[in-house]
Amino acid sequence: xxxxxxxxxxxxxxxxxxxxxxxxxxxxxxxxxxxxxxxxxxxxxxxxxxxxxxxxxxxxxxxxxxxxxxxxxxxxxxxxxxxxxxxxxxxxxxxxxxxxxxxxxxxxxxxxxxxxxxxxxxxxxxxxxxxx
Amino acid sequence: xxxxxxxxxxxxxxxxxxxxxxxxxxxxxxxxxxxxxxxxxxxxxxxxxxxxxxxxxxxxxxxxxxxxxxxxxxxxxxxxxxxxxxxxxxxxxxxxxxxxxxxxxxxxxxxxxxxxxxxxxxxxxxxxxxxxxxxxxxxxxxxxxxxxxxxxxxxxxxxxxxxxxxxxxxxxxxxxxxxxxxxxxxxxxxxxxxxxxxxxxxxxxxxxxxxxxxxxxxxxxxxxxxxxxxxxxxxxxxxxxxxxxxxxxxxxxxxxxxxxxxxxxxxxxxxxxxxxxxxxxxxxxxxxxxxxxxxxxxxxxxxxxxxxxxxxxxxxxxxxxxxxxxxxxxxxxxxxxxxxxxxxxxxxxxxxxxxxxxxxxxxxxxxxxxxxxxxxxxxxxxxxxxxxxxxxxxxxxxxxxxxxxxxxxxxxxxxxxxxxxxxxxxxxxxxxxxxxxxxxxxxxxxxxxxxxxxxxxxxxxxxxxxxxxxxxxxxxxxxxxxxxxxxxxxxxxxxxxxxxxxxxxxxxxxxxxxxxxxxxxxxxxxxxxxxxxxxxxxxxxxxxxxxxxxxxxxxxxxxxxxxxxxxxxxxxxxxxxxxxxxxxxxxxxxxxxxxxxxxxxxxxxxxxxxxxxxxxxxxxxxxxxxxxxxxxxxxxxxxxxxxxxxxxxx
Amino acid sequence: xxxxxxxxxxxxxxxxxxxxxxxxxxxxxxxxxxxxxxxxxxxxxxxxxxxxxxxxxxxxxxxxxxxxxxxxxxxxxxxxxxxxxxxxxxxxxxxxxxxxxxxxxxxxxxxxxxxxxxxxxxxxxxxxxxxxxxxxxxxxxxxxxxxxxxxxxxx
Numbered sequence: 013x014x015x016x017x018x019x020x021x022x023x024x025x026x027x028x029x030x031x032x033x034x035x036x037x038x039x040x041x042x043x044x045x046x047x048x049x050x051x052x053x054x055x056x057x058x059x060x061x062x063x064x065x066x067x068x069x070x071x072x073x074x075x076x077x078x079x080x081x082x083x084x085x086x087x088x089x090x091x092x093x094x095x096x097x098x099x100x101x102x103x104x105x106x107x108x109x110x111x112x113x114x115x116x117x118x119x120x121x122x123x124x125x126x127x128x129x130x131x132x133x134x135x136x137x138x139x140x141x142x143x144x
Numbered sequence: 145x146x147x148x149x150x151x152x153x154x155x156x157x158x159x160x161x162x163x164x165x166x167x168x169x170x171x172x173x174x175x176x177x178x179x180x181x182x183x184x185x186x187x188x189x190x191x192x193x194x195x196x197x198x199x200x201x202x203x204x205x206x207x208x209x210x211x212x213x214x215x216x217x218x219x220x221x222x223x224x225x226x227x228x229x230x231x232x233x234x235x236x237x238x239x240x241x242x243x244x245x246x247x248x249x250x251x252x253x254x255x256x257x258x259x260x261x262x263x264x265x266x267x268x269x270x271x272x273x274x275x276x277x278x279x280x281x282x283x284x285x286x287x288x289x290x291x292x293x294x295x296x297x298x299x300x301x302x303x304x305x306x307x308x309x310x311x312x313x314x315x316x317x318x319x320x321x322x323x324x325x326x327x328x329x330x331x332x333x334x335x336x337x338x339x340x341x342x343x344x345x346x347x348x349x350x351x352x353x354x355x356x357x358x359x360x361x362x363x364x365x366x367x368x369x370x371x372x373x374x375x376x377x378x379x380x381x382x383x384x385x386x387x388x389x390x391x392x393x394x395x396x397x398x399x400x401x402x403x404x405x406x407x408x409x410x411x412x413x414x415x416x417x418x419x420x421x422x423x424x425x426x427x428x429x430x431x432x433x434x435x436x437x438x439x440x441x442x443x444x445x446x447x448x449x450x451x452x453x454x455x456x457x458x459x460x461x462x463x464x465x466x467x468x469x470x471x472x473x474x475x476x477x478x479x480x481x482x483x484x485x486x487x488x489x490x491x492x493x494x495x496x497x498x499x500x501x502x503x504x505x506x507x508x509x510x511x512x513x514x515x516x517x518x519x520x521x522x523x524x525x526x527x528x529x530x531x532x533x534x535x536x537x538x539x540x541x542x543x544x545x546x547x548x549x550x551x552x553x554x555x556x557x558x559x560x561x562x563x564x565x566x567x568x569x570x571x572x573x574x575x576x577x578x579x580x581x582x583x584x585x586x587x588x589x590x591x592x593x594x595x596x597x598x599x600x601x602x603x604x605x606x607x608x609x610x611x612x613x614x615x616x617x618x619x620x621x622x623x624x625x626x627x628x629x630x631x632x633x634x635x636x637x638x639x640x641x642x643x644x645x646x647x648x649x650x651x652x653x654x655x656x657x658x659x660x661x662x663x664x665x666x667x668x669x670x671x672x673x674x675x676x677x678x679x680x681x682x683x684x685x686x687x688x689x690x691x692x693x694x695x696x697x698x699x700x701x702x703x704x705x706x707x708x709x710x711x712x713x714x715x716x717x718x719x720x721x722x723x724x725x726x727x728x729x730x731x732x733x734x735x736x737x738x739x740x741x742x743x744x745x746x747x748x749x750x751x752x753x754x755x756x757x758x759x760x761x762x763x764x765x766x767x768x769x770x771x772x773x774x775x776x777x778x779x780x781x782x783x784x785x786x787x788x789x790x791x792x793x794x
Numbered sequence: 795x796x797x798x799x800x801x802x803x804x805x806x807x808x809x810x811x812x813x814x815x816x817x818x819x820x821x822x823x824x825x826x827x828x829x830x831x832x833x834x835x836x837x838x839x840x841x842x843x844x845x846x847x848x849x850x851x852x853x854x855x856x857x858x859x860x861x862x863x864x865x866x867x868x869x870x871x872x873x874x875x876x877x878x879x880x881x882x883x884x885x886x887x888x889x890x891x892x893x894x895x896x897x898x899x900x901x902x903x904x905x906x907x908x909x910x911x912x913x914x915x916x917x918x919x920x921x922x923x924x925x926x927x928x929x930x931x932x933x934x935x936x937x938x939x940x941x942x943x944x945x946x947x948x949x
Contacts, residue, residue: 023498026498030502043527045528046525046526047514047523075739104719105717176827176829180817557869559866565866616861
């Protein structure tokens with residue numbers, strides 16, 4: 013009583029459709045950001061994120077014109093320190109020197125102009141993102 | 145006492161290994177006593193894991209800091225309830241919880257089914273034991289909760305933001321969900337291994353799947369609620385890899401819940417269901433791998449740990465096992481009937497499944513992207529929020545629509561004309577609702593408007609179903625009581641609709657503003673005027689509290705406070721937001737006071753207005769209700785199944 | 795504490811071994827050590843009873859869907875015949891099984907010609923005698939058709 017089952021056709025079309033939407037979307041590359049360590053950052057420019065350990069001294073205020081200034085170095089292994097100027101909402105409460113963070117912003121001329129800080133809590137369960 | 149804990153875990157490992165080997169041998173060689181012995185091993189593994197868990201629990205409550213685990217996760221001033229919750233606060237303890245739930249569920253599932261499904265259970269035992277062997281091995285050899293040290297005077301304490309009833313309930317609930325997915329997987333594998341072609345495994349595991357799925361879903365909502373209130377960035381879901389780790393298996397399990405209905409009724413989608421249940425299981429283990437291994441940058445991750453490699457190996461091996469099993473039994477899994485029409489309930493279930501799995505896989509891609517780019521390009525790239533939002537909308541909105549059409553469409557083959565006739569009222573309701581919404585200003589966001597209109601449509605279809613069913617049966621109580629799974633399902637659908645409305649409202653129609661304020665200064669947002677008055681320090685025995693007080697006028701009259709806490713033990717700060725809920729409108733006024741300067745009194749305030757966000761939490765309760773109705777045991781059906789399954793010889 | 799741990803630990807290990815060995819201790823020599831797997835006969839019967847339940851449930855659901863308007867009159871008439879044939883075939887196949895004995899009495903009970911209550915997941919499937927809004931379907935119902943027996947005892 014059943015003619016050729018449309019099931020295969022449906023699945024094939026569906027897979028094709030999803031693939032198409034997906035490729036279309038990720039082809040628009042602007043939605044992924046490089047997430048680099050401080051040692052990898054030198055060759056890059058523009059919008060990116062750096063994963064590293066906060067290096068003091070931490071100076072300034074996030075809300076002021078000069079921003080919050082600190083440095084980032086590799087979590088493991090040696091690396092140069094990348095200077096960061098962060099402007100925006102106060103960094104998350106757990107932000108301090110020695111903590112691992114992910115800082116996003118725009119990198120040029122050897123400096124990161126940051127607008128977002130995400131802290132990681134290595135041995136406990138969770139930490140807090142900045143208000144973003 | 146730590147030695148007892150360690151010994152108990154070694155015993156669990158030995159028993160699980162025995163259950164795996166002896167159970168498999170018994171099933172292959174058809175040996176009854178050996179099969180019973182393997183089954184006993186599984187039961188006893190639960191008992192010995194329970195002993196290990198008791199040892200840890202007692203150590204936590206007694207603040208026995210000779211246990212390294214107790215010392216690193218609690219301190220003397222911690223109240224007992226939170227000391228106990230530290231059980232699952234760290235790597236080793238949470239692994240122990242996993243093993244406990246696994247052996248507990250396993251023992252229960254096997255015990256309940258051991259008479260009626262002897263041949264099936266003979267294979268379920270080695271599969272479950274195999275999974276238990278892995279976790280027991282991790283606990284014995286890689287991450288033991290029973291490491292000892294010279295006891296320090298006091299422990300390190302628990303992060304203050306975890307000292308919260310939500311965080312006490314959230315992990316165990318998630319585990320009851322994650323681990324629960326092992327049961328249908330084990331029974332499915334058992335069915336394939338035993339070479340049977342009947343659907344007993346589905347009937348036997350129906351409740352298990354539903355319970356696991358409910359815990360996983362509700363556990364996620366608890367986590368979202370906690371994040372909203374405690375973490376305080378103004379949102380409830382950040383598409384963080386660890387959040388996604390729970391969402392992916394949940395979506396796969398949702399698909400599975402639906403497609404088994406098709407297999408039960410039509411004998412179709414057998415291979416698909418096997419793939420789905422394996423996918424749900426693998427995603428749940430993979431999810432816990434992501435959480436623990438530190439392989440992806442996440443605010444939740446435990447430290448980068450060698451445990452990751454082991455978990456990855458387990459996921460790879462168990463996936464290969466599942467694939468091999470399905471391929472081997474492919475001839476047995478031939479469908480009884482075929483899909484006859486692209487417009488039928490079977491087809492709609494298929495579309496629903498495709499959308500759910502597609503969403504799950506796109507999330508998986510997003511989570512894996514940083515790892516894959518690191519591997520193949522040398523540098524890692526992270527995918528941001530817009531990607532996830534895009535696909536949530538692209539797949540979620542059609543899913544919403546299907547939720548409305550599905551229950552009202554006929555099986556096998558529906559005529560388009562009949563369908564439109566049945567859907568006339570709901571379509572009309574949706575159109576009217578849409579027009580009213582546009583008039584009320586909802587046109588500002590197209591996806592939001594679509595979500596609202598679809599939601600109206602689905603709610604109307606549920607009403608139509610209930611009204612027509614009541615008319616045909618005579619009474620609503622009788623209708624629901626006789627069709628518990630179906631109407632429980634409709635209640636769950638209503639919960640999802642509420643969730644969709646809440647998400648749409650708070651994201652598409654929300655607003656926010658940031659401003660620097662001095663005392664006396666005001667800011668305005670969406671009908672609220674907030675005036676910053678002063679700084680106060682409410683009393684708290686455990687912390688130094690700083691709060692900025694703001695008077696609110698306009699849509700709401702009153703005062704709201706926000707600021708931070710400086711905890712003393714352990715010395716850690718936390719952000720404290722002020723949330724004012726307007727239950728009548730379901731909207732929240734969310735205030736984050738930042739950078740409070742005690743000398744100048746300057747504060748930076750971010751205010752968010754989140755319309756309808758509280759529907760999300762209401763949805764959680766409705767979700768529980770729906771599941772409860774669907775799970776409600778039905779004596780008549782139970783009897784029927786027993787009669788069907790009872791062996792002929794006495 | 796260590797002494798107590800030792801005793802408890804040993805006790806645990808011993809207990810575990812005993813429980814695991816229990817089946818062999820109870821029956822050192824077993825007459826029949828075969829696993830109670832369903833025989834081919836039983837497997838067949840199980841499959842057939844699943845099919846029968848499926849067919850009868852589908853019939854009930856069709857009738858209910860028709861009553862609540864999901865299935866139109868035309869579609870209803872079109873779908874009813876084949877479903878009834880399937881149900882009858884499933885029932886006949888079960889009857890042919892030897893030693894079929896699901897607690898069913900050996901006389902075929904008379905079917906009460908009343909509208910079947912709407913399908914529910916709880917009651918055993920009942921004969922699909924439904925009030926026809928229009929003349930009975932054309933497709934020849936099998937001669938044995940109307941006497942679809944009650945497969946399960948009513949409680």
